[in-house]
Amino acid sequence: xxxxxxxxxxxxxxxxxxxxxxxxxxxxxxxxxxxxxxxxxxxxxxxxxxxxxxxxxxxxxxxxxxxxxxxxxxxxxxxxxxxxxxxxxxxxxxxxxxxxxxxxxxxxxxxxxxxxxxxxxxxxxxxxxxxxxxxxxxxxxxxxxxxxxxxxxxxxxxxxxxxxxxxxxxxxxxxxxxxxxxxxxxxxxxxxxxxxxxxxxxxxxxxxxxxxxxxxxxxxxxxxxxxxxxxxxxxxxx
Amino acid sequence: xxxxxxxxxxxxxxxxxxxxxxxxxxxxxxxxxxxxxxxxxxxxxxxxxxxxxxxxxxxxxxxxxxxxxxxxxxxxxxxxxxxxxxxxxxxxxxxxxxxxxxxxxxxxxxxxxxxxxxxxxxxxxxxxxxxxxxxxxx
Numbered sequence: 551x552x553x554x555x556x557x558x559x560x561x562x563x564x565x566x567x568x569x570x571x572x573x574x575x576x577x578x579x580x581x582x583x584x585x586x587x588x589x590x591x592x593x594x595x596x597x598x599x600x601x602x603x604x605x606x607x608x609x610x611x612x613x614x615x616x617x618x619x620x621x622x623x624x625x626x627x628x629x630x631x632x633x634x635x636x637x638x639x640x641x642x643x644x645x646x647x648x649x650x651x652x653x654x655x656x657x658x659x660x661x662x663x664x665x666x667x668x669x670x671x672x673x674x675x676x677x678x679x680x681x682x683x684x685x686x687x688x689x690x691x692x693x694x695x696x697x698x699x700x701x702x703x704x705x706x707x708x709x710x711x712x713x714x715x716x717x718x719x720x721x722x723x724x725x726x727x728x729x730x731x732x733x734x735x736x737x738x739x740x741x742x743x744x745x746x747x748x749x750x751x752x753x754x755x756x757x758x759x760x761x762x763x764x765x766x767x768x769x770x771x772x773x774x775x776x777x778x779x780x781x782x783x784x785x786x787x788x
Numbered sequence: 789x790x791x792x793x794x795x796x797x798x799x800x801x802x803x804x805x806x807x808x809x810x811x812x813x814x815x816x817x818x819x820x821x822x823x824x825x826x827x828x829x830x831x832x833x834x835x836x837x838x839x840x841x842x843x844x845x846x847x848x849x850x851x852x853x854x855x856x857x858x859x860x861x862x863x864x865x866x867x868x869x870x871x872x873x874x875x876x877x878x879x880x881x882x883x884x885x886x887x888x889x890x891x892x893x894x895x896x897x898x899x900x901x902x903x904x905x906x907x908x909x910x911x912x913x914x915x916x917x918x919x920x921x922x923x924x925x926x
Contacts, residue, residue: 572866572869572870573866576865576866576869593865594865594868594869594872597866597869598869598872598873598875601869601873602872602873602875602876605873605876606876611876612873612874612876612877615870615873615876616870616873616874619870620870622866622867622869622870623867623868623870623871625860625867626832626864626867626868627815627818627819627830627831627832627835628808628811628812628814628815628832628835628860629832629860629861629864629867630815630830630832630833630835630836631811631812631814631815631818631832631835631836631839632811632836632853632856632857632858632860632861633836633857633861634836634837634839634840634843634857635839635843635850635853635854635857635858636857636861637836637840638840638843638844638850639850641844647912649911649915650908650911650912650915651908653907653908653911654904654905654907654908654911655904657903657904657907658900658901658903658904658907661896661899661900661903661904662896662900665892665895665896665899665900666892666896669891669892669895669896670892673888673891673892674888675885675888675889675892679889683889683892683893683896686893686896686897687896687897687900690867690868690871691830691832691833692830692833695829695830699828705871705874705877706874706878708868708871708872708874709871709872709874709875709878710889710893711868712868712871712872713889713890713893714893714896714897715868717893717894717897718897718901721894721897721898721901722901725898725901725902725905726905729902729905729906730909731905731906731908731909732909733908733909733912735908735909735912736904736905736906736908736909736912737905739904739905739908740901740902740904740905740908741901743900743901743904744897744900744901744904745897745901747864747865747868748865751865765861769836773833776829776830776833779828780828
């Protein structure tokens with residue numbers, strides 16, 4: 551789509567414009583959320599929604615958009631590496647509580663796969679769509695890897711991961727109000743296993759300790775899923 | 789190999805951009821290793837493992853990557869955003885199908901959170917009672 555902007559047809563110019571617009575919207579959405587922290591104003595919801603509206607209005611396709619902004623998704627690679635720091639700093643917690651965390655992550659991941667499979671089947675969703683729904687609870691770089699491995703569509707899984715994050719941040723806070731969980735370990739694990747990065751951000755709002763445990767658990771459960779993926783794929787027969 | 793307190797320079801300690809660059813290099817190393825060995829893991833995970841090993845063996849100082857790492861983690865949501873626009877290729881999700889998917893995700897997420905939190909809480913209490921975990925976290 552040709553816009554009345556000079557050099558618009560240059561791929562580099564398009565990339566620069568879309569990257570700037572994406573980052574700009576994100577910065578504004580973050581301010582908005584700080585000003586009014588309500589669930590439907592979460593940056594993870596507002597930013598893509600606004601971008602989709604702009605792209606639709608300008609008749610820009612996803613392919614054209616992602617060609618210019620794919621490098622931002624690429625930064626998830628370094629972000630994954632960055633998790634080494636919180637894990638390293640939580641080594642005392644890991645050493646002391648690893649059996650509890652391991653059992654919690656195993657129970658949570660099993661629940662994620664079983665409920666994803668059962669609810670999808672119940673509602674008549676099957677094939678690659680159902681498989682793409684299974685790894686939705688873990689962080690995107692892990693989830694996309696697992697999705698590809700078990701026969702899902704990584705792009706779709708990335709979308710489901712985001713939806714999970716938004717819903718999970720809201721649900722988590724509600725659940726904490728009436729579940730009898732009092733330890734930071736359990737409260738953090740709830741967010742880390744259930745709603746990856748968005749959940750971790752919410753856990754940080756609730757408490758420092760909850761936040762760091764959520765961050766730690768999010769990485770560990772992602773790793774657990776990636777390591778288990780070949781076995782799951784084998785079991786699913788894909 | 790890197791020295792015990794790599795890197796020493798103060799500029800590096802204070803520069804977020806340099807630190808993000810350093811983390812990016814570890815990521816590239818992870819990617820390269822995955823390509824060379826055919827490991828079934830994302831390059832980022834391998835890069836993270838390398839950094840963890842260097843931190844644990846005191847070859848890398850946490851301070852030399854703290855600002856960069858904290859920035860990458862704090863802005864991680866931005867890196868998800870472009871992926872969500874894949875929705876534009878799936879107009880079929882605008883109807884009943886989208887609601888079904890939403891129901892699967894909502895129901896599944898509630899179950900995952902409740903099961904995880906209760907499992908951790910109960911197992912933690914059981915272990916404390918049996919003297920394995922002496923102090924309470926939180």
